[in-house]
Amino acid sequence: MGAQLNAYLMSEDARNQANFYVESLGGEIQSLRTFSEAPGTPEAMKDKVMHLALTVAGSNMLMISDSFVPVSGSRSISLALTYDNESEAREAYTKLSEGGEAKYPFALQPWGAYYGEVVDKFGVTWMITKP
Structure with a gap:
């Protein structure tokens, strides 16, 4: 049985972060879903990114979601x-x-x-x- 490991980033601005990586590394956004697709989402959150998948620097998959809380960087992961x-x-x-x-x-x-x-x-x- 095999598994695939992908990085999943929490962001304060997932769309801009994804676009920055596409411009910096080459690639493309494969899919984008917003919280408007989840029942009961407050109106102010409906345009926020629930799940965004993109390929960068070839076929490397990276995933990003907007966070509901402030995001801080960590040296524990690179x-x-x-x-x-x-x-x-x-x-x-x-x-x-x-x-x-x-x-x-x-x-x-x-x-x-x-x-x-x-x-x-x-x-x-x-x-x-x-x-």
């Missing part, structure tokens, strides 16, 4: 992207850094791979690698 091409990795690092914070510069490391770490403007930590 999203790791590994590229075969250095220029694609560098471009992803640069684009994800826009409006965010470069935590570790993207550069050739002593272990022989390129690596950089960034916290994007939504508080998500990305580790970008090119072996």
Whole structure:
């Protein structure tokens, strides 16, 4: 029996966050459902995203939902992207850094791979690698 593990992000602005990832990493929104589809949803919440699925950087699935409570970033989880091409990795690092914070510069490391770490403007930590 197998299983598939996907990252599911809670967001204060799921639509903009998803669009930022599509622009930064390439990809497309596969599906979007709002809370208007759930019975009893208050009028003010009906346009909020209940579930959004998108592919990024090829066929990697990422899911996002609007949160009903404030969202804060955590160092306990990072999203790791590994590229075969250095220029694609560098471009992803640069684009994800826009409006965010470069935590570790993207550069050739002593272990022989390129690596950089960034916290994007939504508080998500990305580790970008090119072996």
